[in-house]
Amino acid sequence: MHPIQVLAVTGGKGGVGKTSISVNLSLAMAQAGKRVVLMDADLGLANVDILMGVKADKTIAEVMAGVCDLRDVMIETQGIKIIPASSGVQTLVNMGANQHAGIIHAFSELSDELDVLVIDTAAGISDSVVSFVRAAQEVLVVVCDEPSSMTDAYALVKLLNRDCQLRDFRILANMTRSPQEGRNLFNRFAAVTSKFLDVNLRYAGDIPFDETVRKAVQRQKPVLLSYPGGRAADGYRRLASEVLGWPVRTEATGQLEFFVERLVQGMA
Numbered sequence: 001m002h003p004i005q006v007l008a009v010t011g012g013k014g015g016v017g018k019t020s021i022s023v024n025l026s027l028a029m030a031q032a033g034k035r036v037v038l039m040d041a042d043l044g045l046a047n048v049d050i051l052m053g054v055k056a057d058k059t060i061a062e063v064m065a066g067v068c069d070l071r072d073v074m075i076e077t078q079g080i081k082i083i084p085a086s087s088g089v090q091t092l093v094n095m096g097a098n099q100h101a102g103i104i105h106a107f108s109e110l111s112d113e114l115d116v117l118v119i120d121t122a123a124g125i126s127d128s129v130v131s132f133v134r135a136a137q138e139v140l141v142v143v144c145d146e147p148s149s150m151t152d153a154y155a156l157v158k159l160l161n162r163d164c165q166l167r168d169f170r171i172l173a174n175m176t177r178s179p180q181e182g183r184n185l186f187n188r189f190a191a192v193t194s195k196f197l198d199v200n201l202r203y204a205g206d207i208p209f210d211e212t213v214r215k216a217v218q219r220q221k222p223v224l225l226s227y228p229g230g231r232a233a234d235g236y237r238r239l240a241s242e243v244l245g246w247p248v249r250t251e252a253t254g255q256l257e258f259f260v261e262r263l264v265q266g267m268a
Contacts, residue, residue, distance in 0.1 A: 006116075008135075009022045009118060010133055012123070019042075019051055020223070021142055023052060037114045038083070038118045045122070052082060052222065060073060064095070064099060081114070116244075133160060138243075140172055143173055154193060169201050171189060171202070171204060172207065175207065175208075176206040178208075207232055209232075
């Protein structure tokens with residue numbers, strides 16, 4: 001059984017660039033030869049398909065309704081597979097723990113078809129965000145240089161640490177003016193966090209500010225594809241290389257996890 005890397009991209013507040021990071025990181029890892037599935041886990045306000053310029057005929061709402069399975073809703077585009085969410089479906093926003101568990105378990109059927117699962121979480125610290133983040137192996141917390149980003153990211157890390165006993169977090173600085181700004185941002189965040197929480201933070205690097213990102217969003221084409229020579233595209237390739245160098249866990253933790261059946265079988 002080959003190990004599968006599961007990465008949740010989160011950040012507390014909206015507007016820090018989570019979805020753009022999820023999409024472009026997924027593409028960069030696919031360009032590096034990995035089989036990547038990107039799940040839009042913003043169950044009420046889907047936008048991965050919009051950023052990719054594709055139309056979803058079926059979404060995770062149909063999977064939850066028992067109409068089809070995950071393979072039926074996957075969209076293959078630009079070398080990755082997308083599992084789209086629904087927009088404006090209130091029942092998905094208000095899903096309970098059992099329904100979240102159902103989605104997480106459903107991924108087991110895909111285990112032989114991918115190397116990396118990237119989960120683009122919703123903004124905020126809802127039950128949905130917590131469920132998907134705690135089921136991932138790696139948590140990538142996106143921060144940018146504004147007070148609300150830092151305070152919301154801290155609130156998210158505190159909640160996940162206190163309620164889910166998560167200790168390990170990777171921190172990514174987005175929209176930086178220089179590599180040093182990204183490192184300074186991480187140091188500030190780590191200083192506050194280590195004062196009050198027992199967590200292990202690791203710096204995952206930075207994505208430089210680049211005007212081409214906004215242009216790419218307007219064109220509904222990821223910046224890695226529309227402006228591959230830009231600073232942001234270079235940053236995503238660096239990030240992909242960093243992520244693919246992280247060790248992939250092969251043991252179950254006892255929590256509800258993506259592909260946990262494989263992990264349990266591997267221990268047997």
